Amino acid sequence: MGCINSKCDIEADGRRLxxxxxxxxxxxxxxFLAKDIDSGEKVVVKKIECHSTGEVERTKKEIRIHQGFGxxxxxxxxxxxxxxxxxxxxxxxYLVFPYRNMGSLQAELERRSQSKEYFDTNKVISLFEQICNxxxxxxxxxxxxxxxxxxxxxxxxxxxxxxxxxDFGSCINGPISVKDGKHSRHLVDDAGEHSTMTxxxxxxxxxxxxxxxxxxxxIWSLGCVLYAICYFKSPFDEAxxxxxxxxxAAMSGRIKFPSxxxxxxxxxxxxxxxxKVESRERPNIDSVMALLxxxxxxxxDTN
Numbered sequence: 001m002g003c004i005n006s007k008c009d010i011e012a013d014g015r016r017l018x019x020x021x022x023x024x025x026x027x028x029x030x031x032f033l034a035k036d037i038d039s040g041e042k043v044v045v046k047k048i049e050c051h052s053t054g055e056v057e058r059t060k061k062e063i064r065i066h067q068g069f070g071x072x073x074x075x076x077x078x079x080x081x082x083x084x085x086x087x088x089x090x091x092x093x094y095l096v097f098p099y100r101n102m103g104s105l106q107a108e109l110e111r112r113s114q115s116k117e118y119f120d121t122n123k124v125i126s127l128f129e130q131i132c133n134x135x136x137x138x139x140x141x142x143x144x145x146x147x148x149x150x151x152x153x154x155x156x157x158x159x160x161x162x163x164x165x166x167d168f169g170s171c172i173n174g175p176i177s178v179k180d181g182k183h184s185r186h187l188v189d190d191a192g193e194h195s196t197m198t199x200x201x202x203x204x205x206x207x208x209x210x211x212x213x214x215x216x217x218x219i220w221s222l223g224c225v226l227y228a229i230c231y232f233k234s235p236f237d238e239a240x241x242x243x244x245x246x247x248x249a250a251m252s253g254r255i256k257f258p259s260x261x262x263x264x265x266x267x268x269x270x271x272x273x274x275x276k277v278e279s280r281e282r283p284n285i286d287s288v289m290a291l292l293x294x295x296x297x298x299x300x301d302t303n
Contacts, residue, residue: 045094223273
């Protein structure tokens, strides 16, 4: 949405913004670094172009989720949003967020992986606990919200010790009962578009009729995230990089840990509990946080 002032590129909820540069592209959006003309504050602008009613509803839902969880310290809050209508039935949205100059957890893990610079156990637990706190807020909604794309790239550092979850465009309400083959194919295709493969739960690769999709989808992804915080990447990245089948790797139930792992067995055991192939065997988010507290009390770093 352009401004009357030629120096202004976007106006959203009274904020006048000028675009500085493009910083990322996703499947459904483009991310820009921008500056608030009046305050001088740097912000991030997410531009989404919707070509159908379904895409419009998904974006409106994303905005509502951000607005509804603004009080959660581990969920990024939205500063402003704007809607404009283009030719051809396209609706464009601009979502404005705080700029986090420390970047994402993914970028930090990539940096650390170069020299195998592990986080200490307490830092692993602290980061993961904050991510779980964000997920807990989603799962305790009525009906529950399922993020579906939990991964280190969607976790941003506010400062060295404080992280927040972002990107709620993949969220769905659950539980969902798979009705028939057509419904199954739709759910698998939709997950293929909105859920990163190496963090995707097995039931999203093959939704058999009668399957119930619920918050346990996110619990699996949390297991992959915790593994990545410890060992720099998802346990299924190796299969992907080799060109092997990620769905088969996920459904095999086999998780390999580095032989020189510096972490206590309790942390690896927690990862294994989250990565149960059978979704009903995974703990819920409250149990995950309780198990994490047990890992904290048993951590050698606290002794």
